[in-house]
Amino acid sequence: LTAASGGGIVAYADSARAEEAPEPPPRKKKVVVLGTGWAGTSFLKNLDSSRYEVKVISPRNYFAFTPLLPSVTCGTVEARSVVEPIRRMFEKKGKDVAYYEAECFKIDPTKKAVHCRSAVGTNLDGNGDFMVDYDYLVVALGATVNTFNTPGVMEHCHFLKEVEDAQKIRKSVIDCFERASIPNISEEEKRKILHFVIIGGGPTGVEFAAELHDFLVEDLVKLYPAIEQFVKITIIQSGEHILNTFDQRIAVFAESKFQRDGIELSTGFRVIKVSDDSITVKCKSSGVETLVPYGMAVWSAGIGTRPVITDFMSQVGQGKRRALATNEWLRVPECDSVYAIGDCSSISQRKIMEDISTIFKVADKDNSGTLTLKEINDVLEDICIRYPQVELYMKSMHMVDIADLIKGGVGDSNKESMVVNIEEFKKALSHVDSQVKTVPATAQVAAQQGYYLADCFNKKDHCVEHPEGPLRLTGSGEGHHNFRPFRYKHLGQFAPLGGEQAAAELPGDWVSMGHSTQWLWYSVYASR
Ligand code: FAD
Ligand code: MG
Ligand code: MG
Ligand code: MG
Ligand code: MG
Secondary structure, eight states, X not given: OOHHHHHHHHHHHHHHHHHHSOOOOOOOEEEEEEOOSHXXXXXXXXXXXXXXXXXXXXXXXXXXXXXXXXXXXXXXXXXXXXXXXXXXXXXXXXXXXXXXXXXXXXXXXXXXEEEEEESSOOOTTSOOEEEEEOSEEEEOOOOEEOOTTOTTHHHHOBOOSSHXXXXXXXXXXHHHHHHHHSTTOOHHHHHHHTEXXXXXXSHHHXXXXXXHHHHIIIIIHHHOGGGGGGOEEEEEEXXXXXXXXXXXXXXXXXXXXXXHHTOXXXXXXXXXXXXXXXXXXXXTTTOOEEEEEOSEEEEOOOEEOOHHHHHHHHHTTOOSOSSEEEOTTSBOTTSTTEEEOGGGEEEOOOOGGGSHHHHHHHHOTTOOSEEEHHHHHHHHHHHHHHOTHHHHHHHHTTOOXXXXXXXXXXXSOOTTTOEEEHHXXXXXXXXXXXXXXXXXXXXXXHHHHHHHHHHHHHTHHHHHHOOOSSOTTOOSSOTTOOOOOOOOOOOOEEEEEETTEEEEEETTTEEXXXXXXXXXXXXXXXXX
């Protein structure tokens, strides 16, 4: 036998083996997404669904464009225009995902499964409960209304969270006008029935008040001229100003616009009880309680936690918090493979002081026990990625560079030649963590988080193969992927104030108020 033929036999045997046992394709990992709101749909739209076996669970088979909900309350926009059916969305985007119209009532992180209940009636066995297991879970359940346990609110107030809420409000406004038009109703009674009260002076309450005002002056007064004089709108706000998350100039602009419109602002009042025909308010400064008769009330005073989230937080040892805590990569740190995005979650930003000794050690390449400016500059980018509060702090103190910050630790030495030891380094950075910012519960944040997380999922394999990345300084065990932490990009906020007046706040201290603002803002929205 020649070597060549021997080689031939070996080669033949090899290829025969390969034919006998073709490599099975690796099982696709199961991704389960809870919720089809801003966060969930943004994740799903951006996820490469061919890499995973994707299942989506939500009791609503549509996505609701919440910024337009206040316009639905008064018919400016039709309900069907602000929703997008979820199955249509998947089909349009060519996504291979399974959808179940059901509510998740329990997350079991040890079994890696979620317990669900059908939202469309029960099955033949008499109950529609089922279980879905996951490799990765994305919790995007949003938030619920928060009554702060104020008595009577659940029973008597409207909310403005869902499309159905907006439709109910619309019907209720008309009902009030019809009720006040019935003969033999006293003037006092008419005033009561036509008193529309909004509790909460945040963006939603303010926008609803503006819509309602336009609806009244443009439409309803023509249809009900006899009772026009009895109509009143009041906003009750516990803080000193409405729109207190906006720039002060916008709050002042909105308040004076509302005053001209005859919308009453009761600031500095807290609602302590609601009955079927009156609201009890307490003046925060004097403590005096007053009864406010009303016809219809809309409660828009903050968001609360869904029971399934509260239960999950207690299971993983997060205790009593308002939202599920994640790390900066949007993962729930206490358990395996669970991520949370949007209003149901909040990011716990790692404090730099927790890692200060590690940072010092990594930066001190020559092991001298001190850091030079060059040594600090070499790790500065990593530090700023991992701890955005460093940049925010330097900005707030009008510091030009890291040398200014470090100088605080060593006194006024020469920038270039300065050297710091660990104590001086700690002292210089000791106030930086005061600048840790929480991200707001908005659609902007939810959508950006969904997009970011899908991006991480799409690149997961790559990151396992190339774990080195810009995160050499992490102390949180996230070293297996080289992704930068989530960073929120604020694109500004917008408050329509009625009568085509609006106020917008854009990044870079840019504030715009008045007539054309609305169109400016819509163009910003459109460009996103
Ligand atoms: P959501 O969008 O609320 O989605 C939660 C999803 O979870 C829903 O699909 C829900 O059906 C589903 N779900 C609930 N319970 C369960 C369960 N047990 N099991 C499974 N699924 C469940 N933000 C802005 O940035 N700009 C604005 O102009 C703006 N205007 C707003 C106007 C109004 C009237 C409202 C109410 C909100 C507005 N917001 C705005 C805030 C914005 O809507 C929220 O921040 C955003 O919806 C949060 O997204 P999310 O995905 O976390 O929650
Ligand atoms: Mg969602
Ligand atoms: Mg939504
Ligand atoms: Mg959040
Ligand atoms: Mg050194």
